[in-house]
Amino acid sequence: MADLVYPRLIAAKLRSQLVYRSSFAIDLVTQAIAQGTELVVILVLFTHVTALGGFSREEVLLMYAFAGAAFGVADLFAGQLDNLPTYIRTGSFDVLLMRPLSTLPQIMCSDIRLRRIGRITGALGVMVYALAHVPIDWTPARIALAVATPVAGAVIYSAVWVVACSICFWIVEGREFANAVTYGSNAFTSYPINVYSRPLRWLMAFVVPGAFVAYYPSLALLGKQDPLGLPGWVGWTSPLVAVLAAVVAGFVWRFAVRHYRGTGS
Template sequence: MNGITLLVRYFTASIRSQMQYPASAMMLTFGQLASTAIEIVSIWALFDRFGAVKGWSFGEVMFFYALIGISFSIADFVTRGFDVFGTDFVRTGDFDRLLLRPRSAALQLVGHDFRISRFGRFVQAAVILVAATESLQFMWTPETVVLALWTIAGGTAFFVALFIFQAAMAFWTIESLEAVNALTYGGVYAGQFPLGLYARWFRTFLTFIVPLACVAYYPVLAILGRSDPLGAPDWFLPMAPAAGFGLLALSFLAWRIGVSKYMSTGS
């Protein structure tokens, strides 16, 4: 059985187990949708009170919000195993069981658990994208559709990388550090707004240290046909999501180093 077929089996088993209690699954999905909907309401309240903020309209900010939300929801859906790796695998010693199987540990962690409730955030972000399109009277073209898909792919790779880094740290810290959540869940909130709203040092951090801006801000500018008011060259904007895949490659390197240092629980 190849890796893709195995993941399909994992996915089918996970969804079937959750659908044993369909009302619970649907309520969790709706709860996820409702909780994230509060975010866009707070953003709307801000723009309703002050109007455009530094030249950015509410419709344009909804574009940032929607694409980063879609990217994160996909990453969150496929990385549940990495998210709970420290507590559910390293601390308990269950990671030994994964290493004994004739499949890569990373593949097994991807298939560990697929949560239906994550679709709530995805649906909400997709609806916001449609609303943003209508608000701006934006006309999609084949080029902008491809660029949007490229942006989502880069953003998904970026957040998957953060979850893998979080899991890799557990090899040395026993538990995944909560501080990493400031980059994962905090990154979702930071990516919802244009980069120009932040201080210079924070813009530098989000561009060169943790390249969130490369998968959220710059490509959205290219989709909307806007030049960067901060001075980034136009040719760079559509290429920026590649940074997400670069970070993903580094995270797998950190993961392999962590696995090589793993010494089990000794029990």
């Protein structure tokens, strides 16, 4: 029975957002424009340089598109975790614990906002353009990788969201830290990681596995060697990294919930 509750909750939220169609359409366009502003930054940058970290404009656009689509999907389903400090501070999280449902899915289903699809649509448009303009020797394996990369990236981003927001169980006003990790990861993964300094690269690419959202899958699709020296097979491991990230996020969330003491309200 519990498995049937979540689709009903999601359906109710979606219906409520579609009641005001004009407002929904405006929000959708606004999100697409927001995604487009990040694209403009890249295009302007390439009016001054011919390559970035050894990658052409279309190759960087491919990384940007993979990262943007993955982040958009993660934001759609996991972005509600930004409200966790409010749940904890007001005692609403205690109510979630009283229900015969898992707390994490309850929060993730609490406020799915369809307007975020605008961001996903914009990124997918850039992805189609980039894939049509970069030299890829298409094989069944590369087709599967191109399809799996945004999905794996969304799982990685969602896992990062869960882990980063879990700190709010100990630091109630930890939203700024969580946002720095989640939204900062999106900005980081939109560019080749070899353009960043070594400390930032190790932190955001491997501790936070942002390099596996777009950079390494793009290398595998393009058949290019990693300027940082890692072997080529690393580019094919994003789905595995996504599974491992989800497992780690699940353990961290359960650990945080077990040590939650409540507000007393």
